[in-house]
Amino acid sequence: MRQPTLRIxxxxxxSAAAITALSGAAQAGGFALREQSAVGLGMAFAGVGAGSxxxxxxxxxxxxxxxxxxxxxxxxxxxxxxxxxxNAGPGSAARFNGLSTGDLGQDxxxxxxxxxxxxxxxxxxxxxxxxxxxxxxxxxxxxxxGRGYGFSTSVLSFELTPTVAYKINDMISVAAGLxxxxxxxxxxxxxxxPTVGLPASQSQAFGxxxxxxxxxxxxxxxxxxxxxxxxxxxYRSAVEQELKGTFTGLTFxxxxxxxxxxxxxxxxxxxxxxxxxxxxxxxxxxxxKQTVNDKFSxxxxxxxTNWSRVGYPRVVQEANGSLYPGTPFLPLGYKDxxxxxxxxxxxxxxxxxxxxxxxxxxxxxxxxxxxxxxxDNDRIWTTLGASYNFNHKLTxxxxxxxxxxxxxxxxxxxxxxxxxxxxxxxxxxxxxHVDIITVGMRFRWDDPKKTIPVxxxx
Numbered sequence: 001m002r003q004p005t006l007r008i009x010x011x012x013x014x015s016a017a018a019i020t021a022l023s024g025a026a027q028a029g030g031f032a033l034r035e036q037s038a039v040g041l042g043m044a045f046a047g048v049g050a051g052s053x054x055x056x057x058x059x060x061x062x063x064x065x066x067x068x069x070x071x072x073x074x075x076x077x078x079x080x081x082x083x084x085x086x087n088a089g090p091g092s093a094a095r096f097n098g099l100s101t102g103d104l105g106q107d108x109x110x111x112x113x114x115x116x117x118x119x120x121x122x123x124x125x126x127x128x129x130x131x132x133x134x135x136x137x138x139x140x141x142x143x144x145x146g147r148g149y150g151f152s153t154s155v156l157s158f159e160l161t162p163t164v165a166y167k168i169n170d171m172i173s174v175a176a177g178l179x180x181x182x183x184x185x186x187x188x189x190x191x192x193x194p195t196v197g198l199p200a201s202q203s204q205a206f207g208x209x210x211x212x213x214x215x216x217x218x219x220x221x222x223x224x225x226x227x228x229x230x231x232x233x234x235y236r237s238a239v240e241q242e243l244k245g246t247f248t249g250l251t252f253x254x255x256x257x258x259x260x261x262x263x264x265x266x267x268x269x270x271x272x273x274x275x276x277x278x279x280x281x282x283x284x285x286x287x288x289k290q291t292v293n294d295k296f297s298x299x300x301x302x303x304x305t306n307w308s309r310v311g312y313p314r315v316v317q318e319a320n321g322s323l324y325p326g327t328p329f330l331p332l333g334y335k336d337x338x339x340x341x342x343x344x345x346x347x348x349x350x351x352x353x354x355x356x357x358x359x360x361x362x363x364x365x366x367x368x369x370x371x372x373x374x375x376d377n378d379r380i381w382t383t384l385g386a387s388y389n390f391n392h393k394l395t396x397x398x399x400x401x402x403x404x405x406x407x408x409x410x411x412x413x414x415x416x417x418x419x420x421x422x423x424x425x426x427x428x429x430x431x432x433h434v435d436i437i438t439v440g441m442r443f444r445w446d447d448p449k450k451t452i453p454v455x456x457x458x
Contacts, residue, residue, distance in 0.1 A: 030305070035110050035438060037056030038056075038438040042345075043357035047288060049064075050230040055114045059161075060234045062165055065163060067222070071445040075113040075441055077109055079107070080435075082433075083431075085100060096145070096426050125162070133157040135154060139151070146372075146426060152205065158181070163176070165220075182213050191206055229288070281307050287301040303340075334365055335364045344356060354386045357385075360379075362378055368415060379406060400437050411425075
């Protein structure tokens with residue numbers, strides 16, 4: 001039996017707050033996830049494109065593999081604790097008066113792991129296992145009729161990235177990798193029958209579920225112009241997901257975005273197979289790391305994500321390719337997003353290292369497209385981290401981040417792509433913040449004294 005394709009919905013649902021979204025669970029703008037390294041989080045991911053996060057930097061720039069000698073493994077898990085509560089306010093239809101979603105955000109655990117092998121003094125191979133996209137948001141039952149604007153939204157992804165890196169000389173390294181991503185999503189709304197004069201017994205959740213597999217690639221390069229200065233640039237390609245899913249539920253309904261006065265009730269859509277192509281955006285990451293002395297280094301980074309390419313994915317019936325009347329498109333319409341960070345690392349002694357970072361993130365979602373599914377907004381990141389070298393092979397890492405979102409408004413009104421004339425305007429504010437704790441460990445399988453040297457000599 002074919003599994004439904006959640007990703008169609010995912011894109012719409014994802015717009016909620018991903019497995020880790022800013023007001024829900026995803027922490028990288030839109031429904032992307034940035035929590036891929038404990039070391040990186042400790043410095044607000046500053047300089048990860050230049051290798052400041054160690055082996056975990058390969059997520060952003062695969063060429064940083066050539067800075068990791070021998071045979072190494074790294075694993076991390078992030079606990080993401082978002083809080084986002086929407087309160088309806090002036091400007092909302094009377095049916096929404098006094099309604100609140102409760103906490104939309106869902107706590108999540110996000111794992112990541114990396115392995116690398118240095119084959120000789122020029123060639124490395126590696127493997128990354130990550131969750132690059134995610135989302136989970138769900139209002140409380142007390143939100144009642146408001147759940148017509150979002151009942152349940154979830155996104156889950158799983159990606160393997162085998163990588164090859166080559167060190168051209170002591171100054172330049174290059175790399176490439178293959179992205180193999182499984183994408184799964186659920187996107188549901190709630191039909192409140194009394195809103196349109198039907199018995200409450202006909203109220204029910206309806207929506208789409210599905211999954212798919214897409215492919216992409218990563219590219220990267222690092223430059224070490226002088227001893228102590230490392231510069232890197234990484235590229236993660238777009239990944240097209242050919243979503244195929246199942247639309248279920250809903251006994252009676254009005255056509256989406258059509259007022260009851262102009263469209264008679266009709267029997268709702270039976271279980272149907274639908275599909276949609278959703279293009280997940282490409283990302284460019286630039287980083288620099290400067291070693292000041294044998295104890296202190298500073299890093300900076302910039303990341304740009306082409307969220308505008310997502311657009312408004314069309315949802316069509318798989319049987320004939322015509323627009324699906326219940327959900328003809330996913331109301332995304334994002335802008336491009338970017339992220340800038342600075343951070344530093346200080347080695348207290350051979351055993352302990354501490355780090356800190358600060359970042360600002362420009363969200364791809366504005367008031368004109370923001371919805372309950374993903375109340376994302378611009379935000380400031382503040383982070384702290386530490387590492388403990390247990391011995392010459394094993395290191396433990398921990399990091400903490402607190403995210404301060406800008407004041408967030410939601411206006412489901414005409415002009416917002418998710419607005420429905422069946423339910424009417426929904427306007428209000430979101431109270432949100434996010435806490436993240438990441439723990440990790442790094443292990444070196446080979447004997448460091450016998451490893452092929454990879455440190456540049458000047």
